[in-house]
Amino acid sequence: MKKPDLMEMLADVRPASLTPEDDPRRLDRIIAAAARPSVVAEPVPRPGRGRPGWGWGAGVAAAGLAAAAILVPGAVGDRSAEPAARGLLLAAAEQTVNAPTGAGRYWHSRGVNSASPTDRTSDGLCRDETWVARSPKDPSWWIVHSWTRLGDVKDALLPPEKGVWSSEQAHFTCVRGRRAVDSTDGATPYLQRLDAFAEPGSSWPNVDGRVVSLAEIDALPTDPESLKEVLIQWQVPGVSDERRDEILFEQAAEMLLELPAPSGVRAALFRLMADLPDVRSLGGVRDPLGRDAVGVARRSSCDQEFGGELQVLFDKDTGRLLSVKRLDGERGCADLRPISWSAVQESGWTDESPKVPADRS
Amino acid sequence: MIEPGPRDRFTALYDACYPSVYAYAVSRAGRQLAEEVASETFCVAWRRIDDMPDEALPWLLGVARNILRESYRADARRQSLESELAAWAAASEHVTGDVADAVTERAALLRALATLSDGDRELLTLVAWHGLRAADAAKVVGCSTATYFVRLHRARRRLERALAIAAVDGASVLPSESLESVKESFR
Structure with missing residues (x-):
C-alpha cells in the first residue's frame, strides 16, 4: 500500500474549528455594512484593532475605512527612485517612446531561462518561445525547446538510508518570469496552450495574476500616472502603500518582459518605475547571457521572513528589455540568492504562426 | 437599492467561498478574529464585485491576507492565533x-x-x-x-x-x- 504523503497527512488533520458556524443573517449584515456610504466616506483614523471579541460589525466599519483608503489610487509620493536609477529609467523611456510597435497576427518572443532553487541542484537552461495570438480566436502557445533539470535535494535534514539519494525527485522545469511549467520526462519540444492553462486562473496573458486581454494592453494609457491607476486597479485590493509599490514594480517588470505593450506604454512603464521609491541603480552590468546592460533593482519584504529582490536589466542605448532576475531570501534580505532569471533574445509582432503538430492545433 | 443581478452573483460567491475565507482566517489569526476578517473580506468583495476574476477564491484570500496584515496589530493576531493552535492540540x-x-x-x-x-x-x-x-x-x-x-x-x-x-x-x-x-x- 502506498504510504501517505506528508501533505495528505496534513490535509487529514484539518481542524474542525476551521468550519464556520451557520449564520443565515450574516450575508445580509455584510451587504448592509458594505453598502453603507458613510462607512466609506468618513476619514476616521484606524483604531487600535485586533482586540479579541470585537463584534464583527465594528470590524466591518473599520474595514470599510481601510478599503476606502485602498481603493483611491495614491497620488505621486514625495519619494521616487534614487537619482541614478531614475536617470537610467527616464533615458530608457525616451529611447522607447518612439520605437515602432509593429503589427502582426502573433506576438512572438524567444527567450532563455534559468531556475536554481536554493535547495535542489539544477542543471541546464530552458530555451523557449512564446506565441501570443492577436485574435482571441487563435490559440496562444508556450513552446519549450530545452529544460532545466532539477536534481536531488542538496541539504536534506535526514541522511539517505543507502548513502545515495533517489533520482525519483529529479524532474524538468521551465520558469519564465512568473510562470512555470514542469515535465517528468523532459521531452522536447513541449507545447503548452497559454490561453487554456491546465491550472485554472493561470490563463494568459496576465499581469501579476490578473488576466488581461491584448485589447486591454493596447488601450493602456501612456501617461505614467494614469497607467499607475489602472495597474493599481488590477491589483488585489487591501494592500499598504509599500506593498502597492512593490506590486507596481513587479507588474512593470512583468509587462516589459512578457507582454506586447505598445511603445508608448512601455515608455510609461519605465517612467512609472522611475517614480517608485526604493528603486536603486545596479549601474552597468552584464545580463545572464553576457550582454552589456544597465539595471535597476528593488527589494521587498526585507523585514519579513521571506525577502526578495527583482532586478530589471535593459539595453542602455535602446531601452530594450534584456533580462529580469529574481533573488529570494529566507531571512529577510540578509541571505538573498538568485533563484531564477529570464532573458529576451528577440520579440516582436509577426504574421508567422507557431509550428504546432496537427493533433494539438 | 441593490440591483438583483449583483446581489445574486454576490450571494453565489458568498455561498461558494465564505467557508474557505473563514478557514483561512482561522488558520492565520484564530477563531477570535476570523469572523471579523472574513466579513471584512466580503465587504471589500461587494464593492469590487466587477473587478473580481472568475477564479475568485485566490483573490478573496489575497484580500483577507491584506486585511490581516494592514488592519490588525501583530500582537493581537499572535495572541488569538496561539489560543487557536493550543486548541487544536488540546x-x-x-x-x-x-x-x-x-x-x-x-x-x-x-x-x-x-x-x-x-x-x-x-x-x-x-x-x-x-x-x-x-x-x-x-x-x-x-x-x-x-x-x-x-x-x-x-x-x-x-x-x-x-x-x-x-x-x-x-x-x-x-x-x-x-x-x-x-x-x-x-x-
Missing part, C-alpha cells in the same frame, strides 16, 4: 482506546505545525487545508509559482524535521508507519 487529548494512536498522530502533526513560523504554516495550509493549487496559492502570497514551489518545499522539510524531532524526543509518539512516511519523503 482537542486531541484525553482520548483513550482504539482510536488513541490515530489521535496521538494527529496531535503530533498539529503540534509540529504549530512550531513552524507563520509564513511556513501559511504556505503549507493554503494547499493542504484550503485546497488551492500551487499557482493559485502563489497568487495569494504574492509570489511567482516557481518561488512558491521553492518556499513550499522548504516549509515541508521544516515540518518533517519538526515531526521527526518530536518522534525522537518522545514528546509525541508517532506510529512507526507515520515516521516511515516522514523519512520516505526525504528520499
